[in-house]
Structures are given as structure tokens and as C-alpha cells.
Amino acid sequence: MSMLTPPGMGGKYRITGDKYPRMRRPRHRRRIVLVAGAAVVVLGAAGWGTLQLVDVFSGGDDTKTTAGRGADCKPAVKATTAPVAALPKPAQITVNVYNATPRSGLAKSTADELKKRGFAIGKIGNAPAAYDKKVPGSGILLGAPGATKGAFTVLGTQLKGATTKTDTRATADVDLIIGTAFKNLDPKATADAALVALNKPKPAPTGKC
Template sequence: MSMLTPPGMGGKYRITGSTYPRMRRPRHRRRIVLAAVAAVVALGLAGWGTLQLIDVFSGGSTKSTATGGRDTPRCTPSPTTTPARALPRPGQITVNVYNATPREGLAKTTADELRKRGFVIGKVGNAPETYDKKVPGAGILLGATTASDSALTVLGTQLKGATSKADTRTTKDVDLIIGTAFKALDVQKDADQALATLSTPVKPSC
């Protein structure tokens, strides 16, 4: 009997030789592990392929590092910019200043300020009866229909809140009728900035 044979066991249970029996793992476990790994890889590839198809049919997107890698829509800017409107300069605009409030001297002081800003001053005085003490806002800008998108636009940069209206005149001069809510013209720096913005070409935005 070998020394490897437990006491009381013999016959067909007797262990002979000088080595221990080797225990092998069942091979079916290895197959299960390999199958699971293959399934995970297949699912990953399928998901990636699906995302690529979605990206193609939705027009595509680019990842922006500025947004932390989130998808942002692609933008194809226009090859040209929108040209700025050809607006007249203040020196090409004649402004009549009328006071529709009970405060005296308001038309003259406002006209003097507009003259300093380069506008040509026409008539200065009290508003006609149609508007006298009937303008509750900051003011009304009046001019011919052709002045709505030119002279009145430039004059409007000097007084926020003024209402622009067209009348039947055929001359190029425009009117500033000062209303009850008027306090002063806008600060010249702000007015100049507003006028510069109107004269700047519009760039395509993404």
C-alpha cells in the first residue's frame, strides 16, 4: 500500500505512485466566460454603430471642448456678411425741435445739444396745436415716409423711447417733438455707440 492511500482504503481506491492527482477545472466554465466577454464586445460595437448612424441622419454634430465634450450643432456660416445700411450722417440731417411740454426753454436747450452732436438745426419753438401738451412719452420723431429708415433712425439714437411716425411732408427735414416724459437726450457716448452699431456690417452668427 502506498503512503498516499488513506488508512482503511484499498482495492480500487488505493493510490499508487509518488505523485498527487491533479484537479482540473471543468472546461465548460472557461467557455462561459469567453462567451460573456464576446457578448459584451458585440453589444459595445452595436451601440457605437447605432450612434454613428444617428449622427449621419441627424446632420452630424461636433464635440466642443468648451462645453465639456457635449455635442453641439454644426454651423455653416454664410460666405458673406450682410452689408450695413447706408445711413446719413448727422450733418446731413436737418432737425426741427418743438416743445410739447409746459416747461419753457426745453426746445432751445435740446436743439443746442443736437447741434453740438453734428445735426443741422432748423426751426425751434413750441409744438403745433396737434401735439402741444399731447405727447405723454419722451418724444415723437416725425418725417417723410422715406425718412423712416434713414434720418429718423439716426435721430432715434439720440433719444431712447421716442416714437417714430411718418407724415405727408415731401421735404427731407425731420421733427423732434419733446414729450412730457422727456428728461434729456441720451448720453452722447451711448448715442454714438448706438449709431456705430447701426453702421456696422452684420456678421453671420452660429
């Protein structure tokens, strides 16, 4: 009889040999772990699919783009052209040419050149006492306050560096008072290009990030 056979038991209940039964762990715990893992995977996949559907129907790309912008960034606006204020043509501007320098004949030669460039010429002569020999720059454009909205801009293309000044006159004519630094009007090609640029519409600013 084996030592493992309980007392009083024999026959078919007797344990013989040198091999012993092995104890196995219950398998139900492993099944629980596997089932739980599979459930996590399924729930994760379902959640991801839901997010993708929401993103598609709610325009997710635009939302992400907006979120990535800075607080001061504004949506881009389509490029448009800003309207240009109507400027008078040279023929619509009457220019009085006055010489405030010691050089004689300067007012006449300058007036002749302006006439060739399409400007209407008014008075020609020496500058009034208030300006005679007192204009150190290339010249002064003098006119009524309304001249600042057009006449000064157009006439200014003919002489860069000329300053502007307004007075109380009621007429639309403009004075060109030639200063001691004056040499010549700007080259005609340069002045013509400046006139063309004045009449070109400028693109309106667009938002950028």
C-alpha cells in the same frame, strides 16, 4: 479458439486476447465543418474590406455625418458679414425741434445739444396745436415715409424711447417733438456708441445642427 473467431476460421484469422477493436467515426465530417467555418471567416473579411474601400472612395465620413443630422438640419454656411444699408450722417439730417411741454426754453436747449452732436438744426419753437401738451412720452420723431429708412434710425440714437410717425411732407427734414416725459437727451457717450454700432456690419446667420 476465441469466441470471436468465426466458425471455420483459424490460424492467422483467429482473434485472441481480451482486447477488442474500437470503432472510430469517419473524419470527413469534421473536415467539412472546419472548411465551412474557414470559408465564412474569409468571406466576412472580404466583405468588410470591400465596404471600407467603398467608404473611402465615396466620402463615407460626410455620408455618416449627414445621416446623423436631423431632418431640419442644414449644412453650416461660412460666416459672412451682412451688408449695411447706407445711413445718413448726423450732418445730413435737418432736425426741427418743437416743445410740447409746459416747460419753457426746452426746445432751444435741446436743439443746441443736437447741434453740438453734429445734426443740422431747422426750426425751433412750440409744438403745433395737434401735439401741444399731447405727447405723454419722451418725444415723437415725425417726418416723411422716407425718413424711416435712415433719419429716424440715426436721430433715435439720441433719445431712446421716442416714437416715430410719418406725415405727407415732401421735404427730408425731421421733427423732434419733445414730450412731457422728456428729461434730457441720452448721454453723448451712449449716443455715440449707438451710432458706431449702426455702422458695423452684422454677421449673417449660419446653419447649425
